[in-house]
Amino acid sequence: GNSVTQMEGPVTLSEEAFLTINCTYTATGYPSLFWYVQYPGEGLQLLLKATKADDKGSNKGFEATYRKETTSFHLEKGSVQVSDSAVYFCALSDLLTGANNLFFGTGTRLTVIP
Amino acid sequence: EAQVTQNPRYLITVTGKKLTVTCSQNMNHEYMSWYRQDPGLGLRQIYYSMNVEVTDKGDVPEGYKVSRKEKRNFPLILESPSPNQTSLYFCASSSPGTSPLHFGNGTRLTVT
Numbered sequence: 001g002n003s004v005t006q007m008e009g010p011v012t013l014s015e016e017a018f019l020t021i022n023c024t025y026t027a028t029g030y031p032s033l034f035w036y037v038q039y040p041g042e043g044l045q046l047l048l049k050a051t052k053a054d055d056k057g058s059n060k061g062f063e064a065t066y067r068k069e070t071t072s073f074h075l076e077k078g079s080v081q082v083s084d085s086a087v088y089f090c091a092l093s094d095l096l097t098g099a100n101n102l103f104f105g106t107g108t109r110l111t112v113i114p
Numbered sequence: 115e116a117q118v119t120q121n122p123r124y125l126i127t128v129t130g131k132k133l134t135v136t137c138s139q140n141m142n143h144e145y146m147s148w149y150r151q152d153p154g155l156g157l158r159q160i161y162y163s164m165n166v167e168v169t170d171k172g173d174v175p176e177g178y179k180v181s182r183k184e185k186r187n188f189p190l191i192l193e194s195p196s197p198n199q200t201s202l203y204f205c206a207s208s209s210p211g212t213s214p215l216h217f218g219n220g221t222r223l224t225v226t
Contacts (some may be wrong), residue, residue, distance in 0.1 A: 004156075005157075034214075036215075041219070041220075042203055042219055042220075043206075043217030043218050043219050043220055044157075044204070044206075044215070044217045045217070046214035046215070048213070076224070089156065089157065099146070100145040100147070100162070100164075100208045100210065100211070100213070101159065101162060101172075102159075102215065102216070103159075104149075104156045104157040104158075105156050106154060106155060106156035107156050107157075
């Protein structure tokens with residue numbers, strides 16, 4: 001079956017530090033992979049995605065590369081800002097029931113301190 | 115403005131009292147879905163709908179009902195709420211394929 005395992009948080013970093021949030025997955029076939037971000041009091045928003053192996057998704061300085069060999073999609077940012085404080089969710093699409101159906105990880109809360 | 119609107123944002127109710135959480139989207143999306151978010155469990159899908167009059171169970175459908183009579187609306191119905199349904203609920207919609215999901219701002223439900 002499908003599953004997503006995410007690095008447990010919370011993660012606290014100083015401004016301008018390097019960020020890595022690990023994500024590994026189990027899936028039948030080759031799903032699309034996503035990172036969503038949830039700011040306080042809001043719904044989730046798509047941060048980036050990759051639809052096939054070796055694709056790199058990027059947005060707002062965040063990057064993640066679809067690694068088929070390690071079944072991973074780790075999120076990275078070179079220099080975090082206070083405004084990046086949020087909860088980050090890794091997700092994969094379910095190829096059996098439809099690409100819109102997503103399986104989410106448990107989320108990783110990031111706090112960036114000045 | 116393109117958006118998914120959920121109502122209410124907050125709801126406190128008692129065990130067994132039927133309730134409905136509404137969800138409406140203005141983007142003409144075919145796909146809509148309900149998730150619940152619980153600490154340590156992430157988001158789990160309750161029900162989804164690929165189009166009008168087409169609904170399917172997600173991972174945790176027990177105790178919930180949905181309907182999709184119109185394209186824009188996808189209400190979540192709890193016929194007899196129980197305390198284990200206390201959670202944060204999100205509605206989402208999307209175009210077909212790997213288009214991003216658009217989420218509402220959530221409904222925090224407390225069942226006492």
